[in-house]
Amino acid sequence: MKSQEIRNQFLEFFKSKKHDIVSSAPMVIKDDPTLMFTNAGMNQFKEFFLGNSIPKNNRVTDTQKCLRVSGKHNDLEEVGMDTYHHTMFEMLGNWSFGDYFKKEAIHWAWELLTEVYGVDKDILYVSVFEGAKDENLEMDKEAYDLWKAIVPEDRIIMGNKKDNFWEMGDQGPCGPCSEIHVDLRSEEEKTKKSGKDLVNQDHPLVVEIWNLVFMQFNRKANGSLEKLPAQHVDTGMGFERLCMVLQGVKSNYDTDVFTPLIREIETITNSTYNKNSLPTNPDGKVSVAIRVIADHVRAVSFSIADGQLPSNTGAGYVIRRILRRAIRYGFTFLDTKEPFIYKLVETLTKQMSIAFPELKAQKAIITNVIKEEEQSFLRTLDQGLVLLENIIKNTQGNTVSGEKAFELYDTFGFPIDLTALILGEQGYELDEKGFEIQLQKQKDRSRAASQVSAGDWKVLKEGSSEGFVGYDHLTADVKIMQYRKVDSKKDGELYQLVFDKTPFYPEGGGQVGDKGYLEVPNGDVVYIIDTKKENNLIIHFTKNLPKQINETLKAVVDLKQRSRSASNHTATHLMHQALRTILGTHVEQKGSMVHSGSLRFDFSHFAKVSPEELKEVEDFVNARIQEQLPLEEQRNISYNQAVAEGAIALFGEKYGDTVRAIRFGESMELCGGTHVRNTGDIWHFKIISESAIAAGIRRIEAITYDAAKEYFTVQSEAYNNVKAVLKNVNDPVKAITSLQEENTHLKKQIEALLKDKAKNLKGELKSEFQEINGINFLAKKVDLDAAGIKDLSFEIGGEIDNVFIVFGAEQNEKALLSCYISKNLVEAKKINAGQVVRELGKYIQGGGGGQPFFATAGGKNPKGIEEALENAKQYLK
Known part of the structure; x- marks a missing residue:
């Protein structure tokens, strides 16, 4: 049975049980500060489990893209080493929100596996929560009794809290769970040891296949449990493992989920995959590398498709780390020194775009981003190899310090296991303990900076919130429904408030959250410093809790900041339209940042946007502003109708059945942000910069409204100042051009004079050389610039053999040192000009470097030049 059929059968089975089939949520999470990535199928449904929203249907089913590479669920270093761990994987699931419970979940799971898929009942085991005395949790007898009616009791395993109590x-x-495990060992192996004894023992062929979670409790901040008002079912079955079972193979990597990628890697790298070889064998390392690359290209491709580009921070750093791990394995074990992983995107797209069409739509972007990342990291590896060689040369003994290795890892991104491998090949050891100490210090610093502790929500008012009313109102009378205290290392002590309704826009869609204040009946004012959305709750951040928390408060949005943000947000829509009109319809938004000061817009395009094109974009947007186009808003239009009418939907966003569509003239997009009532309110649009942020991804930064007015005011003042300096000439550009031409002419005259001066100086200096140990030595302060000193040094070196020259000079109250050494001396005497200037640079409070035969150093202490020259002679001893 092909994987595509396996996936479809799962969804259709639960559709027959009155479940709605819903789409996978994006793998990159936008509105949950506790997670970077979707790491379980239930993530997109948290708001229903928490009671923050009411689902349209109490029964749903899906296949969810998941990524487990950080935090509690981190499988990264195990990927490739075994046959069943992955970074990106699919989680098949069925869900009940306060509807059916244990009986149906257990019976349907067994029916699907044994009757629909035809899995042999004799290879299946089930586990049930045994209870936990430390929390007064009893054994899950209900689940046990349900299973006992289906399977022999000797196939039911009592599981501890670690294995059979699931918490998000x-x-x-949270709640107890019941797992289904499969034993794929041979009949001979089964006679030696019961599969029951291998459940949850990390055996590669006795693995968990399905987890049925019964949500019954809520874990509070103090660790205690309270019963949920409604009971839910949350199940997750690993798609790749299910394919392994149904396709009769012993490894996830032997299923048709991975074999097309593995075959392509073999072809491109001229390597051979041996599925039976141990990771410790030479060919086993090759097979591990192939598994790593096959897995990681999936994770990276799906992340980019969902809008997350590799970067140096946050979720982008995680994606870059996954990709670099794949590149490193190819570099080390497949001997690939050129980019090749990007070529696998074609195979992946053909294989999975039916289930996940975003891969096909974003194929060009994914391919180009991966290729550029490969090229960049391969250059890093080359540079790292040179740096590592220098570390080895300067190492006393045969142990390289962990601190040096950590610097190579942390500053240059050079993988520590590659460092250890190279050191071992050259007879050196790595101080692993020292490295781990440095790594732990870094983790502690990072953890301390981001550490947040939140208390339980204190409920003041029952019921559900009306939500956001800020499209129509910038003030509202509100009551606090619930609040909690949050303490973070970064921001200190804060309070989070949830109102029965709010005019404050929560951060989302690239737009920052509103700020403002609360008017309290006693006359106090409490400032709202930020607004965010978390699991469908709009949360307002304050430094102080209102004293009259049970009274009606007046919520007031900062009008100026809202107006500026709205102006910038509308401008991003108009610019998107302009870019698609001028550059082509291949342009798609890849990210944005809209706040009161400026806007940033990332988009797909494969070339630098020329000045002429940028001017066209500016003119296009400003023409729409001059047209004074009114806002046309449809708040509850169906998604399908909006798209049919031409609305642009963004990849990586999760849309519901009904959406909000924003139109200004011919520009129409799905958007939840705030906008101006008329494009005339924007006043003017001005592009400040255009740059590349990744392969095929460009970034434009721009300003509107007050910021544009201030920009032109500053530019006007600067222009008037230039005119004043030029004695108020009528044509400042012509005057500046004339000055530039005159300056060029004078520079040439100065250069000629300096050359004559250096020529005359050369004759004087040739008589001042000292012979020391067969070396012609000169250390002298001269009145030349850096170019003159270099020319003089090379001319003398061409006329006198075996020279060692150190020149010092003072320019613009700064110090300059240079060192020239005849190339034959560099080899014979092992003297390095770069090392000389670095060490002499301490006398002028500076540093420098260069080639072994010529190097320069600069410093801020000219008084140290003489001392540096005096100490130059020591290198000839």
């Missing part, structure tokens, strides 16, 4: 985090909904 330190706080929130």
